[in-house]
Amino acid sequence: MTTYERKQFLELVQQFRLATEANREALASKFASITQKQASEGEPIQPVLGFCMDEAGNKERGDAMFNYVLSRCDIVYWPLPSVEPSLRKKIEVKQAAYKHAMVPGKVTKHIVMLSGTNPHDVDGIRNLFNLVATGEQYPIFVLSEPSRIMQALTQFS
Amino acid sequence: MNAQAIPAQTLNEVYKTIAQRHETDPAKLTKDQIDEDEFMAALAYNRGFPLIEPQDLSEELVGMCRQSSRELDPKGMAEYKFVPLTIRGQTLLVISSCPWDPMMVEVISGYFPQCSQIRFALTSPQTLGQLLNQLQGEAASPMVGYTSAKPVAPLRPLIQTAAPAPAKAPVPPPPPTGPAPASALPQIPAITIQPSGAPPAPKYVQPAKPAEALKSPLAIDSGLLSQEDISYLANLLIQEANKLLARKRITKP
Numbered sequence: 421m422t423t424y425e426r427k428q429f430l431e432l433v434q435q436f437r438l439a440t441e442a443n444r445e446a447l448a449s450k451f452a453s454i455t456q457k458q459a460s461e462g463e464p465i466q467p468v469l470g471f472c473m474d475e476a477g478n479k480e481r482g483d484a485m486f487n488y489v490l491s492r493c494d495i496v497y498w499p500l501p502s503v504e505p506s507l508r509k510k511i512e513v514k515q516a517a518y519k520h521a522m523v524p525g526k527v528t529k530h531i532v533m534l535s536g537t538n539p540h541d542v543d544g545i546r547n548l549f550n551l552v553a554t555g556e557q558y559p560i561f562v563l564s565e566p567s568r569i570m571q572a573l574t575q576f577s
Numbered sequence: 578m579n580a581q582a583i584p585a586q587t588l589n590e591v592y593k594t595i596a597q598r599h600e601t602d603p604a605k606l607t608k609d610q611i612d613e614d615e616f617m618a619a620l621a622y623n624r625g626f627p628l629i630e631p632q633d634l635s636e637e638l639v640g641m642c643r644q645s646s647r648e649l650d651p652k653g654m655a656e657y658k659f660v661p662l663t664i665r666g667q668t669l670l671v672i673s674s675c676p677w678d679p680m681m682v683e684v685i686s687g688y689f690p691q692c693s694q695i696r697f698a699l700t701s702p703q704t705l706g707q708l709l710n711q712l713q714g715e716a717a718s719p720m721v722g723y724t725s726a727k728p729v730a731p732l733r734p735l736i737q738t739a740a741p742a743p744a745k746a747p748v749p750p751p752p753p754t755g756p757a758p759a760s761a762l763p764q765i766p767a768i769t770i771q772p773s774g775a776p777p778a779p780k781y782v783q784p785a786k787p788a789e790a791l792k793s794p795l796a797i798d799s800g801l802l803s804q805e806d807i808s809y810l811a812n813l814l815i816q817e818a819n820k821l822l823a824r825k826r827i828t829k830p
Contacts, residue, residue: 487666496696497670498627499663500637530618531628556598558622 421452424540425468428489432472436485447475459519464573467521467537470566486565493539498562501525501535503575504552513551514576520544523564523572524552532557535564535572580608580616584677587623594619613701621699629672629700631707638662639711642672649688651713657681660708661689668694674705 421429429448433439439447451471458465469489473482490497501523507513517523522544526533532553534545539561549559564572580588589603595611596603598619614630621628629638645661646654654660659673659681669692671685676697685695700708 483666487668490666490668491694494625496625496627496698497665497668499641499665499670526633528618528630530615531621533627558618560622560625560627562627
């Protein structure tokens with residue numbers, strides 16, 4: 421688990437009492453084993469937020485987690501993440517997007533818009549931006565639900 | 578340039594951002610040569626807002642807007658330059674070409690009292706016009722943008738002048754906030770104060786600018802408060818009275 425993943429994990433575990441002090445590490449290692457398997461199979465890596473929402477037990481609690489993250493940051497919610505069509509066949513972009521659960525949604529002459537689930541993931545934003553930016557575009561990061569991000573990631577060929 | 582509609586501080590920050598991108602001094606920036614796309618991109622970046630451009634007006638996005646705005650009058654949305662996109666939890670996402678306008682925020686808050694947070698996606702006045710036209714199922718009509726050379730008349734009329742105001746777009750009043758249905762509660766009807774022979778006033782009119790307009794109570798003669806302003810204030814009072822009645826009805830043992 422990276423630093424930014426851990427930060428979000430601990431925040432959600434504490435806020436939503438997903439685990440006790442005693443079994444928190446067990447939950448973290450469950451996440452690690454899931455993501456390792458996904459990485460080895462070349463699948464998109466499930467974001468921490470998605471994992472915690474799954475662990476919440478029911479949809480309402482899962483939604484409350486996302487809403488909590490949304491309300492705690494200044495990042496704007498974006499309901500329509502979609503991979504920029506011109507990037508869907510680029511392997512290196514796909515790998516970075518899978519790794520960070522982040523979608524390069526819009527790349528124009530002036531702007532690069534990335535959708536993700538972790539507001540702390542500065543590394544992910546930087547990596548993906550550097551891959552898709554073709555000039556001096558302005559980076560904009562927006563927040564989407566993990567399920568929408570995972571769905572959008574399937575647009576990569 | 579219609580960038581005058583943007584608060585000076587925001588505008589300065591946008592020019593600074595563009596100047597940084599061009600590796601030049603903001604003072605040396607030739608502002609008239611900044612194209613609309615770059616200006617909007619810098620503005621969006623500066624505010625941390627997603628940017629909606631004409632190519633982003635997909636069926637899905639328009640469909641979500643249609644769903645979220647079905648209770649609102651498109652003319653009212655055009656007047657205040659916004660279209661609600663979606664609600665997530667207590668956060669309302671709104672597409673707007675002037676997200677800095679406190680009056681617009683107040684109007685939105687009235688319609689979506691369940692949303693404690695309002696977040697914006699930025700769009701240009703032209704794209705907002707296109708979106709509104711699509712919501713109404715009409716062909717797009719041209720609108721002037723922030724960096725266009727042509728001056729643009731404000732969509733929303735300014736404070737009341739001496740001449741009688743034309744009938745404005747009726748915006749339905751915000752829904753009641755209490756849990757009981759409005760029809761179940763006694764309602765005080767909205768009142769309209771109008772001079773004899775004047776055209777009927779719309780349901781919702783431009784609120785008076787508070788600081789200066791209210792120096793003297795109901796200063797009609799000096800032209801500071803129009804009949805419509807008074808109607809608006811009276812209706813505001815009635816809305817509050819209705820809410821109070823609703824609350825009393827609910828809490829009554």
